[in-house]
Amino acid sequence: MSYTYKHPHPAVTVDCVVFGLDEADLKLLLIQRDVEPFKGRWALPGGFVQPEESLEQAARRELIEETGLTRLYLEQLYTFGEPGRDPRERVISVAHYALVKLADHNLRAASDAVDVAWFPVAELPKLAFDHEKIVEVALKRLKAKVRYEPIGFELLPEKFTLGELQRLYEAVLEQPVDKRNFRKKILGTELLDALDEYQQDVAHRAAQYYRFNRARYEQLKKRGFNFEL
């Protein structure tokens, strides 16, 4: 089977920069390539766009196939298309970035048996193709976006404490945050619902749980409200 065109057509792929957060720090999901080129190297999950699917659908499909991850926040990032970025043929990669609630999801062994693993963003291995460049752009975007859109919640479980939320911002922004000012500001937005629930079995005062009120956010946004941390 083959496909013929009158003009040269590049191949088009989607690649996904998947972020997760655990107790320690911000993590990035990588898969180990089991074919040439870059066999053995770690790389971003991704693959070719099929004729009948949108770019976002392609990204979601690849994530399910390669990592089992589903139901995550996904957004287009940037398109990388330098000639020569893939040694085989001209490949245009529409990069996406995704945020996943690490606590809720379990990484399934990938269907095609390649290795999948989370790496702290500060300690990434050498990556295949131009994937280091893509990760750099994704990190920059995440840092910028987390300040003016409430996307950070996509990294936390449904219920979380203010301490967890603060650690999230500190991990993403890579700078410390004043606890009192942070709490005032985030509670001031009225986007968090306090639950009648507290931590259990912790070796310190139990923190109250909160939940992000997405409906309220959409409502406020319509009225011209702007989230900003």
Add this chain to the structure above:
Amino acid sequence: MSYTYKHPHPAVTVDCVVFGLDEADLKLLLIQRDVEPFKGRWALPGGFVQPEESLEQAARRELIEETGLTRLYLEQLYTFGEPGRDPRERVISVAHYALVKLADHNLRAASDAVDVAWFPVAELPKLAFDHEKIVEVALKRLKAKVRYEPIGFELLPEKFTLGELQRLYEAVLEQPVDKRNFRKKILGTELLDALDEYQQDVAHRAAQYYRFNRARYEQLKKRGFNFEL
């Protein structure tokens, strides 16, 4: 001549949303299609990416070929790839947006004799393909970006008055701006050099000319300064 691949490959194009500013308002550059599909409709300038050029190079080449525009600010916007957005075949379009100093440039008759024209963004004709959607995304991006990066200057000639600069922001943001506060803020950034030059032959007090100091901006940015209007 033909090109054959083992897997289906979409076509890849670049499309450009080109903004310009004249005395009256913000304008958008469109070309009139002289081939099917959408023959006769107005559309964004753009075309197929060639095998040996980067996406940005492709965008610049198309702009020169179709409009004669050169030396403009150009940035990737978003990639549109819904199946069916082009009735002929699957086409992935990497959209860019560009800002051009209307006063400095003259629109050349396009090489392939199609019509080229500037339209006020508020009065656009019906566009080909999904180009209306692309323009909408570009306008949103421009509005957002002009507030936290000094890209507005790309729409003005080298020398401009503060009044012209203010009208630029009012046109892009679609809201009035307080003159005194605007001047305080913009001069406070120290990004403008006042020139020893004034308007000539105007029927009112002659305004002083200013110039954007790009070197100073780059310098300040390195030290963590953030432009914001």
Add this chain to the structure above:
DNA sequence: TCAAAAGTGTTAACCATACACCCATGC
């Protein structure tokens, strides 16, 4: 009783906003 994180208020500096009048020029 110690360690560890939760929770809470006040002050001072700064910044954003609102607002009105005089100036220079050409017609």
Add this chain to the structure above:
DNA sequence: GCATGGGTGTATGGTTAACACTTTTGA
């Protein structure tokens, strides 16, 4: 002399930033 846009200062309110101690709990 009038119409047009250029140019300027101040007061007020709101926002941010800096900062330290008490509480609860399990080990």
